[in-house]
Amino acid sequence: MRSETAARKLTYAQAIQEALRQAMEADPGVVVIGEGVPDPKAIFGTTAGLREQFGAQRVFDMPLSENGMTGVCIGAALCGIRPVMVHQRIDFALLAMDQLVNNAAKWHYMFNGLKSVPLVVRLIVGRGWGQGPQHSQSLQALFAHIPGLKVIGPATAYDAKGMLIAAIEDNNPVLFIEHRWLHNINDVVPVDSYRTSLDKARIVHAGNIVTIAAFSYMVMEALHVAQAFAKHGIAVEVIDLRSASPLDTDTVLSSVKKTGLLIVADTARASGGITAELITRIVEQGFDHLRKPPTRIALPDHPAPTSHFLANGYYPDAVNIFEEICRIADIKLGADARAQILHDIRRINPHDVPNLAFTGPF
Amino acid sequence: MRSETAARKLTYAQAIQEALRQAMEADPGVVVIGEGVPDPKAIFGTTAGLREQFGAQRVFDMPLSENGMTGVCIGAALCGIRPVMVHQRIDFALLAMDQLVNNAAKWHYMFNGLKSVPLVVRLIVGRGWGQGPQHSQSLQALFAHIPGLKVIGPATAYDAKGMLIAAIEDNNPVLFIEHRWLHNINDVVPVDSYRTSLDKARIVHAGNIVTIAAFSYMVMEALHVAQAFAKHGIAVEVIDLRSASPLDTDTVLSSVKKTGLLIVADTARASGGITAELITRIVEQGFDHLRKPPTRIALPDHPAPTSHFLANGYYPDAVNIFEEICRIADIKLGADARAQILHDIRRINPHDVPNLAFTGPF
Amino acid sequence: MLRIRRVEEALAEKYAEQQMRCPMHLCIGQEAISVGVCATLTNQDVVFSNHRAHGHYLAKGGDLKRMIAELYGRSTGCCGGRGGSMHLVDLDVNFLGSTPIVGGTVPLAVGAAWAARLKGDDRLSVAFFGDGGVEEGVVHESMNFAALHRLPVLFVCENNNFSVYTPLKERQPNQPIYKMAEAHGLTSWHGDGNDVETVFNIARQATQAIHNQQGPQFIELSTYRWREHCGPNFDNELNYRTAEEITTGMAACPLAKSRKNILAAGTQSMDQLQQLENEIDREIAAAFEFALSSPIPTYTDAVGKVYAQ
Amino acid sequence: MLRIRRVEEALAEKYAEQQMRCPMHLCIGQEAISVGVCATLTNQDVVFSNHRAHGHYLAKGGDLKRMIAELYGRSTGCCGGRGGSMHLVDLDVNFLGSTPIVGGTVPLAVGAAWAARLKGDDRLSVAFFGDGGVEEGVVHESMNFAALHRLPVLFVCENNNFSVYTPLKERQPNQPIYKMAEAHGLTSWHGDGNDVETVFNIARQATQAIHNQQGPQFIELSTYRWREHCGPNFDNELNYRTAEEITTGMAACPLAKSRKNILAAGTQSMDQLQQLENEIDREIAAAFEFALSSPIPTYTDAVGKVYAQ
């Protein structure tokens, strides 16, 4: 539910900053830690001003020790602190898999519920401007496979704020995945603190022709397509999954019962991705409602190349979603309508930047 | 294809030892390294005698430094060595995710094919006798999601030998997953060196009622069921997937075209597992052949508890597979036949050991 | 010490009955470290430990009954059976947990110390780990962070010269471990871990230094594991250590030494010691009885508590 | 040094044109380290490097044209465009690779040294990394293994006092990095990384020691990064370092010092130096021309070579 308090537009990055600020104001146990958290760039602005407001004790830089520092945060979380840890790239979190999977995910379970690990790890997914093989991975599937972790990926500034506050207040380890290309997108964001559920998908565009369930940044691409179709009276349903674990199968299933068709869009590799899990569950639970096999819009079977020339075609976008909708829903558009939609959804920026203001280098 | 040379029965563990020995005899660049490799227990016997035969230079113990030593092996692999690295538990490999995913998987790709990383990492999956939350994970899905890695899990001694030799000769990083409960199972194994393809599934029991695609140890459970059914004239097709990445969809698809029904069995958590990827591919490519939604026999959404009392029910087994076959294939057995099959497949050992000879502690 | 020894001897004896069905790492021979270190701690001080945890748990005051029950996989176990020997916990005495990933709990102890700093608590935290632990990068990362912020944490390295069957010299260059801690900026101490008085004296100075805001401290204590790495038995037949080494190692029995000192000093008489031992044995027998008469959990008990509310 | 400097200045100038669309970390100010160390290596010695790799690559003899082409994402780039500035490689000179995960290539260099040992090759391998690198546990694990087996590997730590905008003192306790290497059993050296002669002398002794079977060596060299952490510009306005610090840092210019020495010693005249600079500039211009006139790859070129045959 959207909060009813005063609202104004904020970028996704500003919304994160505000969430951190309000969570820290509400609870002195909340601390923010990560490489560069208090530095002049403030993690793309998301931690700006926090050190000034809350002091060096609670707004922390850290050594380049991802596994160790994750363990430190887990230990602190066991002792009444609520750390928010930040990795400028999700790729770096691979160094911390042991602590995340062996300790954070299992502590509550293996000690029979005696203790919990209220830890949030912000993981930024890189893309574009030469973010290459080691700086642009989308690893949500790795974490979503592990029981005990929550893995969320808000797509809007509204959700970024509400879900980050909810994640910080949650008593479990929550991996908060931020796609770099969402950081500068605006949305209406209430001024006051509010919480958005971590386990509910949301219909962001209602429709009945086909269901598109998308994760993180892919929600934006899907939304463009749905809006462009809408002008022609074609109603595509877009569901923002919001969370990769738990996965809100029910919301998607209800939609599929209506549309009979499902496309799942993700920022990660298709093979072994959360797209496969969602499709499998829909097949398991809604087989008879499916008119055609569900399909995936996701990354191909290779790492990201650095050169923008090479990368031009690597990331699926609104056009791919459009074509897939036409195919699966058997939509025959007139030449004009087709041209109009393609015009509406076609990217105006160079393909390797989120917007024209972005001029590198990181 | 089964090798035609002389054969005798070996256990899976002996087959691994023989594969290592023959690969080392064939290529002086092959080295074996891991915690305990040359120690008196010799990794459950799988490295027995190697140090004596090949010397301390090529049969190596190592410090408890999983990530660093993986990097060391990658560096050596770039310089003409073919390391076989061993982890006594796959859980420890989480410490090495960075090197495996960021370096090993991507080196060939990111340097445009100039170099390759011929590295084999043996990962042993623990189970039973109190192998608890941090010592019994099945993590194939994490690796299978990463392009550039090969992830295999032979189920028989025959394949263990052939696939290990092929993996060592392969120019890519291959994760060789061994389930602890396979180590003592016998199979006919040819004396000479031979290679088994890393990317082909195998029909281990032909049938037409239902397709069961299983990975690693679950092949054994499925096979028991198929054999028990066979006595009653019911032909269940069991496919040993052999590899989680690449995943041999074609073999499964052909079978499903025949049976119209698919059950996928894995040693890992169902959610986000390789079971989901396989089902999704079959749905994508064989939707019209499926008479019912495919289902999964895999682990529930929680870690392994240590107590054998608690674990009694955690691991799905032949009985679960049997029940699922009856359900999905609508098999109505007479009371006698049912009792007979259940008798045939029911475990005689305590549920937490692979066989009666196993008396702990590890 | 005697209590830990007698408990583990009882465990070793009963293990063959195959009712404790989990891996078990005995600390027989190494008891002086747990006892000497924990004697310098208060109840509110926090302890983290590793796979070889019985001694740490008991010395910190952990409940014996619940430990035995845990090994038997019963509902009354300290983890309700979910953890077994390698996952012990007792929140009443701030024994926050032991887990078997080598090095895995060391940063947690640092994190607990960081939490104490943030909350202004005067509690310190302790990480027990072995000579193998220091080979894990995460332990170096932990030391670096602890030293950087001068956190109230005590690192205790039990150097028994082995990781499973691999001697130290096949895993580390010939350099003292405590020197490494010094290079990380920690104050370091080392000594004979088989002499409980030595351990106690070092630990007392180290914990005092922490309370005096002198930053994190590192103690390396040499010791000897008598039995097999994992399991109840002696393993002399494996020949990874010489008969001579084993004899010397066992000759340095911390209990024998302590008993001799006590008798020499006359603080307790032979009779008193025997009485103590009898009491301990009775307590142990009661603990086994408690465990074996405790409810047996079923799979449904294994399903919940994956996520906290 | 001059060549590296001029190359990077050219890169910085052209970066604003937005045709090199990848993150780029310049080593302007730090050139003496690459040059001094690589001058002691033979072609067959192996080098691994990190995100700030241009200097290492060029000093080892890497192909300039293919480096520039790589930054422009062209097919002729040393990775065919797949890697960009942070992934350089030139097998002809055994520059085996640079990658941007901090600390990530350090164990690879150790592995290369292990391979040399196994194969009986008399080649050594070098790992370049920053002061931030030593905070990664994997670097400690690498040092431990190298020291344990006395592998022919040279660790070169370029200490520019920063990891991005975070000064050393907020990341490590006040302890010399090279002392840590000593604690790991490595022979260690340290000195002024802005003086190419110092670097060369230290590196020569260290590589000599490796060839003399004296085991792995560790060099810590202090230096200064002039420009922003990532990108072409100066970043004085960010105020994470004081104007005074920047002035002092830049005053220690390794090129200025070296030029002064050369002129004083009379080994080369002003004219000769100018001529050298002109030649370099021509070479650089040609390299940019090569890059910009090289074929542009398309997505289909990005698809293959995931697995080796």
Ligand SMILES: Cc1ncc(C[n+]2csc(CCOP(=O)(O)OP(=O)(O)O)c2C)c(N)n1
């Ligand atoms: C990360 C990791 N690697 C390997 C193991 C297997 N393992 C369990 S205990 C042990 C030995 C550890 O030696 P040390 O730290 O000296 O403790 P000790 O057993 O001597 O008390 C090993 C290698 C593990 N549990 N975790």
Ligand SMILES: Cc1ncc(C[n+]2csc(CCOP(=O)(O)OP(=O)(O)O)c2C)c(N)n1
């Ligand atoms: C594992 C990892 N963590 C964080 C980063 C982000 N990062 C890139 S360069 C850098 C600074 C490294 O500092 P240092 O090693 O001193 O090298 P310098 O940039 O000073 O040359 C950081 C933190 C990374 N690339 N990899």
Ligand SMILES: [Mg+2]
């Ligand atoms: Mg030890």
Ligand SMILES: [Mg+2]
């Ligand atoms: Mg630096």
